[in-house]
Amino acid sequence: MFKKNMAPRRMKQMGARSSTDGHFLQQAYIYKVVLLGGTTVGKSSIAFRYVKNDFKESMPTVGCSFFTQQVCLETATVKLEIWDTAGQEQYQSICHLYYRGAKAALLVYDITRKETFARAKLWLRELEKEFLHDEMVIILVGNKTDLADQREVTFEEAEEFAKIKSLMYMETSAKSNYQVTELFTAIAHELLKQEQQEDPGLQLRKNSCVDLQEPNGQTKKCCMS
Amino acid sequence: MATGEPDSPAQEGMALSQEEDRLCPADTGGDKLSTGLEELPAPQSNGPMRSVDGQEEPSDKDLSDSASTDTALEDSSEFGRPLMVGACETGAAAVPPTRRDEDVTAASWRARRKHIFVLSEAGKPIYSRYGNEEALSSTMGVMMALVSFIQSGDNAIRSIYSDDRKLVFVQQGPLVLVSVSRTLQSEQQLRQELLYVYYQILSMLTQVSITRIFERKKNYDLRRLLAGSEKILDRLINLVESDPSFLLGAVRCLPLPASLREALGALLQKAITPNLVFSILVARSQLVTAVQERAVIEECRLEPTDLHLLLNLIGASSAFQAGEIWTPICLPRFNPDGYFYAYISYLDAECTVCLVLLSTDKESFYAVSDCKKRVEEAMRTQGSLQALSGGLQSPSYGVGQVGVPDLRHFLYKPLDIPENYRQLPQFTSPELEGPYCSEEEQHRLFDLYHYLHSRIHSTSRPLRLIYHVAEKETLLAWVTSKFELYTCFSPLVTKAGAINVLTKLLRWIKREEDRLFIRYPPKYSTTPNPGKGTKGGRPDNAENGFFAGL
Numbered sequence: 001m002f003k004k005n006m007a008p009r010r011m012k013q014m015g016a017r018s019s020t021d022g023h024f025l026q027q028a029y030i031y032k033v034v035l036l037g038g039t040t041v042g043k044s045s046i047a048f049r050y051v052k053n054d055f056k057e058s059m060p061t062v063g064c065s066f067f068t069q070q071v072c073l074e075t076a077t078v079k080l081e082i083w084d085t086a087g088q089e090q091y092q093s094i095c096h097l098y099y100r101g102a103k104a105a106l107l108v109y110d111i112t113r114k115e116t117f118a119r120a121k122l123w124l125r126e127l128e129k130e131f132l133h134d135e136m137v138i139i140l141v142g143n144k145t146d147l148a149d150q151r152e153v154t155f156e157e158a159e160e161f162a163k164i165k166s167l168m169y170m171e172t173s174a175k176s177n178y179q180v181t182e183l184f185t186a187i188a189h190e191l192l193k194q195e196q197q198e199d200p201g202l203q204l205r206k207n208s209c210v211d212l213q214e215p216n217g218q219t220k221k222c223c224m225s
Numbered sequence: 226m227a228t229g230e231p232d233s234p235a236q237e238g239m240a241l242s243q244e245e246d247r248l249c250p251a252d253t254g255g256d257k258l259s260t261g262l263e264e265l266p267a268p269q270s271n272g273p274m275r276s277v278d279g280q281e282e283p284s285d286k287d288l289s290d291s292a293s294t295d296t297a298l299e300d301s302s303e304f305g306r307p308l309m310v311g312a313c314e315t316g317a318a319a320v321p322p323t324r325r326d327e328d329v330t331a332a333s334w335r336a337r338r339k340h341i342f343v344l345s346e347a348g349k350p351i352y353s354r355y356g357n358e359e360a361l362s363s364t365m366g367v368m369m370a371l372v373s374f375i376q377s378g379d380n381a382i383r384s385i386y387s388d389d390r391k392l393v394f395v396q397q398g399p400l401v402l403v404s405v406s407r408t409l410q411s412e413q414q415l416r417q418e419l420l421y422v423y424y425q426i427l428s429m430l431t432q433v434s435i436t437r438i439f440e441r442k443k444n445y446d447l448r449r450l451l452a453g454s455e456k457i458l459d460r461l462i463n464l465v466e467s468d469p470s471f472l473l474g475a476v477r478c479l480p481l482p483a484s485l486r487e488a489l490g491a492l493l494q495k496a497i498t499p500n501l502v503f504s505i506l507v508a509r510s511q512l513v514t515a516v517q518e519r520a521v522i523e524e525c526r527l528e529p530t531d532l533h534l535l536l537n538l539i540g541a542s543s544a545f546q547a548g549e550i551w552t553p554i555c556l557p558r559f560n561p562d563g564y565f566y567a568y569i570s571y572l573d574a575e576c577t578v579c580l581v582l583l584s585t586d587k588e589s590f591y592a593v594s595d596c597k598k599r600v601e602e603a604m605r606t607q608g609s610l611q612a613l614s615g616g617l618q619s620p621s622y623g624v625g626q627v628g629v630p631d632l633r634h635f636l637y638k639p640l641d642i643p644e645n646y647r648q649l650p651q652f653t654s655p656e657l658e659g660p661y662c663s664e665e666e667q668h669r670l671f672d673l674y675h676y677l678h679s680r681i682h683s684t685s686r687p688l689r690l691i692y693h694v695a696e697k698e699t700l701l702a703w704v705t706s707k708f709e710l711y712t713c714f715s716p717l718v719t720k721a722g723a724i725n726v727l728t729k730l731l732r733w734i735k736r737e738e739d740r741l742f743i744r745y746p747p748k749y750s751t752t753p754n755p756g757k758g759t760k761g762g763r764p765d766n767a768e769n770g771f772f773a774g775l
Contacts, residue, residue, distance in 0.1 A: 060456065066590070
């Protein structure tokens with residue numbers, strides 16, 4: 001039983017797979033999403049807001065923190081495996097452990113600290129070394145809009161940069177719960193969109209998913225395996 | 226552990242930061258500058274370093290490689306004066322909002338009970354318990370000057386005693402740790418505390434990477450790698466002062482019915498995966514049970530120090546409470562140069578019961594996470610989580626349960642546990658109550674315990690039994706081949722009376738020992754080849770397959 005669970009985990013790095021957790025009713029897509037950025041930009045707070053819908057002044061992350069969350073879109077359910085990494089340099093070298101196989105990366109910076117924006121750019125360079133451009137959805141996230149009066153990075157500046165590098169771009173506030181859920185929903189949408197572009201036959205397969213609900217659909221699957 | 230290992234986090238982390246150095250000031254054209262570690266510039270040719278938040282520049286300028294001892298000595302009056310005069314502005318001014326912003330020239334800063342400083346051999350500040358390290362760079366310069374001066378005479382400075390303060394110096398590799406204390410603690414105890422601080426730093430960076438970093442660049446600013454970790458050190462120092470586990474070098478177990486503890490141990494024994502080495506179940510920083518890889522404990526064991534450092538790290542990061550954690554961690558007493566990969570997850574919504582699984586394989590997150598699911602599942606079917614949380618609702622036990630009149634508190638560390646050599650040293654003590662509810666009173670009590678401990682363990686004149694009449698209480702400490710015991714009585718008790726009732730206390734502990742201590746720690750075997758594994762326990766054995774993943 002446990003072996004069965006583990007094997008597809010490794011496969012999932014290749015992209016979507018059907019869920020083995022017994023949800024034969026609907027096709028589930030699992031994507032690994034990684035949060036990157038400097039210290040105290042609010043990576044853990046964004047994750048915490050998204051998963052627990054709460055905010056607390058948190059201590060620095062040690063190593064990496066792992067969450068899962070389901071996003072229900074009109075066409076499919078997407079399960080996001082969120083890896084919230086530590087911003088500290090001591091953990092940076094092992095970050096590749098965390099972002100390997102990731103399908104989406106959130107480059108988080110603090111809009112009130114210019115140097116965190118530079119840090120996010122640095123992270124982008126790291127990712128560019130590791131991934132081909134179309135291999136990963138990258139989204140630039142300016143966090144802490146609740147501190148807009150102390151803003152050092154303008155919306156336009158970041159947007160311009162995102163445009164040049166063809167990244168997605170969003171501003172959020174984990175503290176005042178601004179656009180956090182939207183952020184992850186947007187990622188899920190984008191991931192699904194890319195999946196469908198990559199694989200035009202997906203639409204067809206999705207229809208067959210519906211067939212799996214039928215009893216004979218299930219038996220058919222059993223016979224195949 | 227081979228030194229040329231490319232996989233250690235700190236090393237590569239440094240490579241990245243090096244790149245960032247170049248990127249930040251110019252912010253353009255950084256692409257062509259990506260270098261490996263081999264091409265590190267010589268310290269002199271390297272411009273001022275910048276941290277992520279760009280605050281370090283000033284201190285980097287004053288603290289060049291040559292650590293100008295002259296300027297440092299000029300400034301020494303700032304620190305030296307109050308030290309000699311013994312100014313006693315105890316608690317004079319209000320405590321500033323955060324200790325980082327504390328004014329280091331203020332009387333209140335100097336009046337702190339205990340300062341802890343960590344600096345590099347180049348005199349660069351790494352950590353200060355109170356106040357900003359940069360503001361203290363000249364003070365730390367003086368400290369380094371003292372260390373180097375004595376060193377130049379082929380000697381090592383150990384301590385300086387003034388009227389009301391002790392300064393204790395510990396040098397460990399390229400790091401110098403200094404404690405400036407007004408407490409009653411002995412030099413030996415202060416030294417032990419500094420070692421805890423040192424080990425906590427190792428637990429994050431490992432000894433080999435620290436050595437390597439400073440070999441390559443003498444005036445490297447280690448705070449870059451420790452950014453954010455100050456809170457972990459702050460918390461550790463507070464704990465060391467208030468938690469007897471550190472003083473006794475022993476682990477406090479959660480009092481539990483032996484059957485429940487055994488069931489939980491058996492459950493951990495079953496949830497294993499290759500390369501898993503330790504499975505530890507903790508509830509509110511108290512040990513529930515710990516299972517070790519059979520081969521590992523052949524010659525080594527989980528040291529209390531390592532467990533304390535691990536638990537402090539867990540406690541210091543609230544992020545642990547939200548998701549599943551996967552982090553490299555070094556257990557310095559087990560092996561100061563290697564990393565384990567720690568999986569940490571809370572099992573209940575209230576975040577009181579915590580499962581820690583240590584693996585040597587950094588790729589094994591999903592496999593280890595799966596172990597946790599099995600533990601969770603089994604605990605649910607057995608209902609042991611409720612039993613555990615139920616026990617946690619009430620305080621562990623009060624001194625009243627012992628039924629010894631006038632007894633206020635005690636610490637008991639058994640020395641005769643079966644299988645002692647492979648056992649985790651443990652101790653037990655009741656909840657603090659009665660007059661010891663305020664932090665101030667608790668400090669006072671622990672000061673007294675520290676004092677008794679220092680007399681018992683004095684290197685020159687150790688004692689077996691000490692009866693001490695303090696201002697507000699009477700204490701009795703007693704060490705035999707079977708136990709080490711510290712008791713605190715109300716002030717009216719007589720010496721004969723105290724000694725008489727000790728038998729009653731000892732009898733109570735004997736009766737309860739199955740509940741208070743882990744008597745027979747369970748083991749498991751996760752290495753496919755046991756012959757290979759037996760050697761694997763040796764920390765410095767580079768050849769074996771056991772630490773291949775490190």
